Amino acid sequence: MSLPLANMPEICYPICMADDSLVTIPAGSLRAMERKVESFKTLVEISTIISSTLDLEELMSLVMEKAKGVMGAEACSILFYNRDLQKLEFEVAVCQEGDASNILKKKVLLDVGQGIAGWVAEHLEPLIIEDVKKDSRFFQGADKMTGFETRGLIAVPLIGRRGLIGVAEMVNPGRFDFDMEIFQLLCRQFAIAIENSLAHRESLQRERLRQELDIASALQRSFLPEFPTLSLGDLTVSAVNISAAKVGGDIYDFVTPVEGKLGVLIGDVSGKGVSAALYMAKASSDFRYISSRAESPAAVLDGLNTALSRYPRGMFLTAIYLIANSANGEVLISSAGHPPCIWITAEEVRVLSVASGPPLGIVPTGYEATPIALGRGERLILLTDGVFDARDRSGARLGFEQVVEFIRRHRGEEDIVPKLVDLVTDFSDGTERADDLTIVEVRRG
Amino acid sequence: MKIDIQEHKGIKVFALSGEIDMSSSPVLRSELMGLVSRKVPVVFVDFKDVSYIDSSGIATFVEGLKAMMPYGGRLKLLGVPAKIMEIFNFSKLDKVFEIYGNVEDAFKG
Numbered sequence: 001m002s003l004p005l006a007n008m009p010e011i012c013y014p015i016c017m018a019d020d021s022l023v024t025i026p027a028g029s030l031r032a033m034e035r036k037v038e039s040f041k042t043l044v045e046i047s048t049i050i051s052s053t054l055d056l057e058e059l060m061s062l063v064m065e066k067a068k069g070v071m072g073a074e075a076c077s078i079l080f081y082n083r084d085l086q087k088l089e090f091e092v093a094v095c096q097e098g099d100a101s102n103i104l105k106k107k108v109l110l111d112v113g114q115g116i117a118g119w120v121a122e123h124l125e126p127l128i129i130e131d132v133k134k135d136s137r138f139f140q141g142a143d144k145m146t147g148f149e150t151r152g153l154i155a156v157p158l159i160g161r162r163g164l165i166g167v168a169e170m171v172n173p174g175r176f177d178f179d180m181e182i183f184q185l186l187c188r189q190f191a192i193a194i195e196n197s198l199a200h201r202e203s204l205q206r207e208r209l210r211q212e213l214d215i216a217s218a219l220q221r222s223f224l225p226e227f228p229t230l231s232l233g234d235l236t237v238s239a240v241n242i243s244a245a246k247v248g249g250d251i252y253d254f255v256t257p258v259e260g261k262l263g264v265l266i267g268d269v270s271g272k273g274v275s276a277a278l279y280m281a282k283a284s285s286d287f288r289y290i291s292s293r294a295e296s297p298a299a300v301l302d303g304l305n306t307a308l309s310r311y312p313r314g315m316f317l318t319a320i321y322l323i324a325n326s327a328n329g330e331v332l333i334s335s336a337g338h339p340p341c342i343w344i345t346a347e348e349v350r351v352l353s354v355a356s357g358p359p360l361g362i363v364p365t366g367y368e369a370t371p372i373a374l375g376r377g378e379r380l381i382l383l384t385d386g387v388f389d390a391r392d393r394s395g396a397r398l399g400f401e402q403v404v405e406f407i408r409r410h411r412g413e414e415d416i417v418p419k420l421v422d423l424v425t426d427f428s429d430g431t432e433r434a435d436d437l438t439i440v441e442v443r444r445g
Numbered sequence: 446m447k448i449d450i451q452e453h454k455g456i457k458v459f460a461l462s463g464e465i466d467m468s469s470s471p472v473l474r475s476e477l478m479g480l481v482s483r484k485v486p487v488v489f490v491d492f493k494d495v496s497y498i499d500s501s502g503i504a505t506f507v508e509g510l511k512a513m514m515p516y517g518g519r520l521k522l523l524g525v526p527a528k529i530m531e532i533f534n535f536s537k538l539d540k541v542f543e544i545y546g547n548v549e550d551a552f553k554g
Contacts, residue, residue: 313504313508314503314505314507314508314510314511337537356537358536358537359536359541
């Protein structure tokens with residue numbers, strides 16, 4: 001005769017307590033307590049791992065290897081939630097088949113709501129599925145791609161301080177009777193550790209970028225004239241250049257192409273940042289080379305146009321190049337889509353209208369040169385759009401006409417350029433400088 | 446910025462609205478260069494609802510134009526608002542791009 005299991009007497013074990021008293025505990029409860037102790041041990045071990053490294057890859061591999069071992073899982077993975085794409089992507093997949101990990105990392109993207117991981121990401125709740133074949137939510141695509149066979153899995157959302165980070169999955173675990181509360185606690189700790197290492201990684205990247213930008217900025221400054229003032233006979237040229245970002249896209253240069261003549265370039269590269277700075281560096285070195293071999297400003301712009309047309313991404317340069325004769329004040333001016341220069345004489349301030357072609361580096365074309373006679377005491381002001389496109393707090397632009405008007409009011413004064421800088425600074429007070437600002441003054445004494 | 450790609454009498458028309466700047470021009474670039482890489486012969490860009498364009502936005506069209514020139518493709522800008530036309534005139538970009546008043550003019554041009 002056999003007794004029904006429920007009626008069998010349960011085996012009990014005596015346990016010695018701290019005060020030497022003896023208590024008896026049923027075997028089932030003891031096993032449960034042992035498992036709990038094991039789980040706590042794992043929790044402590046993983047907590048130690050979590051606090052031992054800020055390296056994201058190392059952290060994830062260590063934790064997932066440990067979790068995989070404890071749960072007897074055949075594989076485990078972490079999918080990160082990409083907020084820009086609003087999709088889940090495999091960040092780490094630990095399985096015996098290395099190829100499967102690579103395939104998952106390269107090719108598998110899941111929508112939120114798609115598959116088990118997508119469901120967990122959508123509902124922010126864990127799922128335990130002993131037989132995925134019976135669950136319609138299971139996404140078979142990953143197995144088809146990797147050749148791996150998923151039978152059961154446990155998926156838990158990783159939720160950090162800023163919301164969903166991703167989903168952790170244990171594939172084909174050896175057992176399903178583990179303590180979910182502890183597992184979730186572990187995942188919460190893990191999520192915060194991931195967040196911390198992501199923040200650490202971002203701060204390292206920012207620091208690296210800052211250092212790179214410092215170097216780029218120093219290199220870029222080396223392409224500008226060493227001294228912002230140059231005199232040749234009666235002619236004096238001076239410049240002010242303020243970059244909006246660490247590296248800017250404005251350019252100016254002074255050269256003496258032939259004896260007694262002063263060449264002055266001002267330009268503005270489309271775009272900002274490192275790409276604009278690289279383009280500026282190329283334009284600067286091309287200009288130095290071409291200007292030493294051509295006496296006419298139009299020929300220099302023609303040469304620069306050809307040299308810059310090979311540059312990618314539709315970048316271009318607006319520029320004015322003028323050559324002034326120190327003996328007689330004759331100035332030849334060529335423009336490539338650059339804002340006009342302003343001519344200050346004893347009687348008036350006028351916007352100088354010269355023949356202008358399109359910006360450099362776009363289409364093959366021929367530039368022209370316009371002659372003017374710069375009298376003694378007269379000045380030319382060349383500027384970039386960072387001067388008149390400056391915006392105030394309400395977003396209103398300063399405007400080219402306002403700049404001309406300001407120069408009219410101050411035309412008798414020596415220090416027009418610093419005053420112009422003050423005008424822009426005061427106008428855009430309280431706003432972040434959006435564009436580079438360059439002002440070049442050519443004066444005939 | 447919003448991009449609405451329409452087809453008008455067999456020609457692709459990019460109807461743009463909002464601001465074309467450093468943050469939005471990469472999306473525009475990807476769409477435009479996608480067409481150009483397939484050597485689409487004519488592309489219209491409708492600027493009617495564009496409120497602002499910066500130099501990175503202009504560079505996107507320059508890149509498209511330069512990529513179309515070798516195979517004889519044509520990039521036609523239409524409905525350019527007065528404020529943006531000022532920028533094109535000021536920087537002589539009106540000498541670079543084909544600019545038309547509206548779709549009908551662009552067809553005739």
